[in-house]
Amino acid sequence: MSALALIRLGSRGLGAWSQAGLLQKAQPSLSALVQAKGLKVTPVQKGRVYGPEADNEKEVGTKHWVNERVIAVALLPIIPVALAFPNAVLDNVLVASVMLHTHWRLSGVVGDYIHGPIMPKICKPAVLVVSICALGGLLYFNYTDIGFANAVRMIYTEL
Template sequence: MAMSLVLRNACKSNGINLLRNVRATPLKTFTSSALLAPKKDAPLNLVKSIQRNISLTAPKLSAGGSHSGIWVAERAISVAFLGVIPAAFLFPSQALDALLATSIVMHQHWGLEAMVIDYVRPIIFGNVVPKVAQAALFLISAATLGGLFYFIYNDIGIAKAVKQLWSIKAAGSSDK
């Protein structure tokens, strides 16, 4: 009980000290001090006036609008992996390999795109570098998908190649 009173009073005094030391230098703001001014009959008149700064500049919105559709598609691809990967290995075919390759490339593209958007920002790198990074990402994703399709249709395919890698590893471990 006593400890909770001590902690509660410590939080109150820290909040008052914080409000006393607040200094803001906004670019475009509207100040409203009448709403937060202390009452005249307040027992402790420690804070003379509090200024609240309200920004008038509009927040920057993304060019694409709502991203809920892409979020649902990302989750759908992730859930689809639970069926596509086993199906591709149980019933190897070019169609399932193509579906697996497309799913893998879409998944890696969206993950890398999120990193490019988050970390290669125009505010840090300017306007050119983020566009170059996005273009490089599209080029890498297209080349990856093209390479996987070439491997599927002109060679043994993804599932059979992974099975061969597993059989080599298993055969090498049996010699020991």
């Protein structure tokens, strides 16, 4: 539709273009240098405005990231080995590594998405309490019942 309007304007000559408001005279080149009234220029900041400032904070963050990746990669063989050869040691290793991985991810979600003056103070300890209770419950299940790996095997064989 707009192509047809442009063809019509083109067939009428440059006068039609200027009447339609499509052809405007060029402004003087100095107008580009005039600053807008509402624009304020802020001074240059020295150093970083965000992120860790001290070198030891950078190292702590890097080590934590590496530890998260090590646990994530370690889960790849731990899960099938614990399910293939269920015993108390492998069940406890599996439960502890899964809960540590889950706790770190939940803490990351809370840190990234929960903001404000009050909610982070409530949610961060809540994540810790939930993680500790879940780990305790799974370890209790491992010691007093059939174990985590056998429970997973039963779910897949009897359903």
